[in-house]
Amino acid sequence: MTPFSFQFSLADFDLTRLPIDPDLLRGDASMLAAAIQEFYRESFEKLGGSATVVVRDGVVSVAWQPGSGDASAQLLQHAIGLLRQGNASSAEPILRALLVQDAHNADALYNLGMMLSDQGRLTEAVETLQELLNFQPAHSDGWTALGVAHARSNAIPEAVKALERAIEIDPVNAHALRNLAAIHGKESPALALPLMQEAARLLPDDQRSQYGLAQCLLQIGFIEEADPLLVKTISLDPLSEIAELARAERSRIAEANLRANAGGGTRPDAVFFCLDALQKFQALGEEQTKTITFEIAMLGRQGLDINDPSKKYTLRSLPGDFTGLHLASLLYTGMQKIAPNTDAGIDLSRELAEAKTLLADQVNPKEAE
Amino acid sequence: MTHPDTQKMLQLVEEQTGYRVSVDLISGIQEHAQMISARPENPVHLIRVNDTQRAFADYIVAVQCGMLLILWSDLSKVPAIVLEERPAAEQAERWAGMEPLASMPADLSKKVGRFYVEGLVKQVQSVPLEIGVAKLVFEKCPALREAQAESFRAQLQNLSQVFTPKVKDSGPAEVFQKNVTMNAALALGWSEISGDRIALLPYESTGHLESGKKLFAALQAASPLDSAAYTGVVNTWARILSLEALYRWDFSNRKP
Incomplete structure (x- = not known):
């Protein structure tokens, strides 16, 4: 079996991929050579077979003798693995070497095209993906990647055309549907909705699709249908940026409903819950206030259902059963006491102000006129 | 999550x-x-x-x-390290009197000396734990190994900056030696877990790997690492690095 070899300029090797400071490596040629040799030796050791790495005159030459099997297929998988780790600089020479061997290696072209697009090298990405589509015109994922590269270049008509072609070839290409919906969603949510619905159906665990569908529904005014999708968006990856956006959206909906139910004015029940909170926190002291507020804040990360009148919540730090609005009132009041500049996720300032007035009246009762 | x-x-x-x-x-x-x-x-x-x-x-x-x-392997004795004020202040003053700190204004050299004391005590407390946790996570969370490798790559790269002249010459040689010895132990720990040898190169080429091996051997001898073994390893490392007078252990009962 002949060894598979490739070369690249030492200057193109991304030194940040190594666990040694790049400046230290640049100042020590022998350590640099040893590190790069070790990097490829370790990489190819995992594939089986043996690798020879030579660093000379600013050029890195790698020759790999596979133990068994299809060398190209193994190398392609290796390159895809490197791309998944975000190590594009190590994947690129391998993909290009595969293309030197076979210019029509569709998988190599597709992955190279996507990598270039992710790196923002959009002209090269479009060229590479078009090359793929010249001899594989029915490559639906290739058209999707081309559409994304065009969209990133702000070439929207070309992007729409490529994504529509991807869907024409494969009507259940969920990524093409989602990306096309995202483009339409900016101008015409009604046009985006069926596409996003299909993408969300095909990708039930894809946070972007679920959130995208929720946004379409919100833009059209289908708030009740959107809310469960926002809940799902949060549960799929609670610490992600998309989850934060979904939480903010849920808070806006809840607050709008709260005000709508009160005819735009203050909510008497929230006023009494705030009053209850003021009295409780006064009696319990600062430490306990912090503990209760903190526990509600944690519970509230998934969203408190403030428009449901049932007492479905319990706390470890405070006995009793609570409605969502009661907890939101305790949270808001507690936050105002311990960290007034922190966003409690809901604005109950008017309710709290009224509760404070009531409390003052209780402490200093006005004489009856 | x-x-x-x-x-x-x-x-x-x-x-x-x-x-x-x-x-x-x-x-x-x-x-x-x-x-x-x-x-x-x-x-x-x-x-x-x-x-x-x-x-x-x-x-x-x-x-x-x-x-x-x-x-928290023993809920009745959860360990935390506390700085021993007087020895820490004396050590900070001693380092403040060494070059290059001695050439700084007195106030600044004292602050930097104190920073080194606190930094090394924190390091002797954290590195053995970090290696022990890395091993545990590697074994129990195979799907997170990519993220773990990425995290160690970034951390070890950052730590190797200490060999660049700008960083190396910014503190007393004694502080540098102690710091690098613990960094070498961390690189050895990660190499042992992952098979990645690249991170060892700076320590090999500067001759610091051997002193790191002594620390690492003490940690390996304490397997499995529970809280009692952990405090024992920290004490052993501190003795090897002459840091043992700078801290004491405080144990708290955290039973629910």
């Missing part, structure tokens, strides 16, 4: 410690995460992940859980 491996770690902590774990994001902190461990009056472990690191949250949370699993 969504990753099954992380969920497993969270469950292990809840089972072992008897307290619930809550995970949140926080902004404006330097470190990757903060941990507020539970007390009977505040019955939840809070792990706060730096929001700039949210992409690695699963791995970061798994590491924090690993720390709890080791440090």
Whole structure:
């Protein structure tokens, strides 16, 4: 079996991929050579077979003798693995070497095209993906990647055309549907909705699709249908940026409903819950206030259902059963006491102000006129 | 948290410690995460992940859980290190009198000397735990290995900056030696776990690997690493590095 070899300029090797400071490596040629040799030796050791790495005159030459099997297929998988780790600089020479061997290696072209697009090298990405589509015109994922590269270049008509072609070839290409919906969603949510619905159906665990569908529904005014999708968006990856956006959206909906139910004015029940909170926190002291507020804040990360009148919540730090609005009132009041500049996720300032007035009246009762 | 491996770690902590774990994001902190461990009056472990690191949250949370699993192996004796004020101040003053600190204004040299004392005590406390946790997470969370390798690559790269002349010459040689010896032990620990040898190169080429091996051997001898073994390893490392007078252990009862 002949060894598979490739070369690249030492200057193109991304030194940040190594666990040694790049400046230290640049100042020590022998350590640099040893590190790069070790990097490829370790990489190819995992594939089986043996690798020879030579660093000379600013050029890195790698020759790999596979133990068994299809060398190209193994190398392609290796390159895809490197791309998944975000190590594009190590994947690129391998993909290009595969293309030197076979210019029509569709998988190599597709992955190279996507990598270039992710790196923002959009002209090269479009060229590479078009090359793929010249001899594989029915490559639906290739058209999707081309559409994304065009969209990133702000070439929207070309992007729409490529994504529509991807869907024409494969009507259940969920990524093409989602990306096309995202483009339409900016101008015409009604046009985006069926596409996003299909993408969300095909990708039930894809946070972007679920959130995208929720946004379409919100833009059209289908708030009740959107809310469960926002809940799902949060549960799929609670610490992600998309989850934060979904939480903010849920808070806006809840607050709008709260005000709508009160005819735009203050909510008497929230006023009494705030009053209850003021009295409780006064009696319990600062430490306990912090503990209760903190526990509600944690519970509230998934969203408190403030428009449901049932007492479905319990706390470890405070006995009793609570409605969502009661907890939101305790949270808001507690936050105002311990960290007034922190966003409690809901604005109950008017309710709290009224509760404070009531409390003052209780402490200093006005004489009856 | 969504990753099954992380969920497993969270469950292990809840089972072992008897307290619930809550995970949140926080902004404006330097470190990757903060941990507020539970007390009977505040019955939840809070792990706060730096929001700039949210992409690695699963791995970061798994590491924090690993720390709890080791440090809380005996709920009646959870260890924490406390600086011994007088020896720490004396040591800071001694280093403040050494070059290059001696050439600085007196106020500044004292502050920097103190910074070194606190930094080395923190390092002797954290590196053995870090290696022990890395091993635990590597074994219990195979799906997080990519994130773990990425995290160690970045950390070891950062630590190797100490060999650049600008950093190396900025503190007393004694501080440099102690710091590099612990860094070498960390690189050895990661190499042992992952098979990655690249991180050892700077320590090999500067002759610091041997002293790192002594520390690492003490850690290996203490397997499995529970809280008692951990404090023993820290004490051994501190003796080897002549840091043992600078701290004491404080043990608290955290039974729910």
